[in-house]
Amino acid sequence: MNKTVLIGLITVLALPGIGRAENASVSYPSIEALGEALFFDTNLSKNRTQSCASCHAPENGFADPRGAASLGDDGASIGDRNAPTASYASFAPPFHQRDDGAWVGGQFLDGRAADLMEQAGGPPLNPIEMGLTDKAEAVARLAENPSYVAAFDSLFDQGILNRPDEAYSAMTQAIAMFERTDQFAPFDSKYDRYLRGEVELAKEEELGRILFFSEQFTNCNLCHQLQRSQIHPQETFSNYEFHNIGVPVNQSLRAENGVLTKDLGLLANPLVTDPSQAGKFKVPTLRNVAVTGPYMHNGVFDDLRTVVLFYNRYNTTAKARQINPETGGVFGMPEVPQTLATKELTHGPALNDREIDALVAFMKTLTDAQYEH
Structure with missing residues (x-):
């Protein structure tokens, strides 16, 4: 058991009536095992067609490969944001405001869920996602499964499924515990093997590594480096801050979902009321970034190279560098231009090809071993 799982387990065991693993059901002998079953259970959606894994597919880096935004359980509803990867999500700190006033952490792109437990409770009750009416309906679905009944009774509290609020909380705890396991954060990419001295990086990869961590030449690590050391074995490549990088509207997505309003990002979080936070989104992890496209909060870019070109446009006036290779036209204007992170975006010189x-x-090289193919 890694350190992350151990900390999470200690937290759960500290809750009243939780963690009596010696009495656990045969089907689900641990909270993590129960959480895994729940993560893949389509019965927790209104029409029994969608699970957590539908939008966070393990074979696709725990992201949604189906498009810029996910399709709901009703087969018609389409969201307005790209489903972020659940890989390494457990490393995000709880949503909070630092002493300097900056908001950090949380789950979802606007941080509106404080932690993994709160995040796990959102999609089942979201009308355009899994679509259940309320917690009682979700718990009634759990009670249909005798193995779940036995597991909840033994791992949490006898008869807990008769108490919808407690049972729903227990369900989210189980899913969160599963998301804290090594399956979501194996740290076994080529980069990790390089840090352990098991492989060497190719010349191009090594140049990229040097550029990435050098503030003299790029602005990458201003937001995509968590640890102080460049060789920290658990670097998640996000500082979990919120920034507005000027992402243009995904016109194709808006044509599908019919959304007419601006996405205000962090300002859409109920805890945030300062207008200066509009248009800011949480810095995503770069772990598995090569296999979790499309990119940006609205899935507007399909190719990883386009993302780098988009950042590079801020550091040059060359007309050719203002062109989006996926459309052949200039990069679109920021959806919320007033709060653009100009200082960070213009840091460093323009890059060549x-x-x-x-x-x-x-x-x-940040791709976990299971996706390297």
């Missing part, structure tokens, strides 16, 4: 390709090559 070799340097852009090197950064992409380095980011591909």
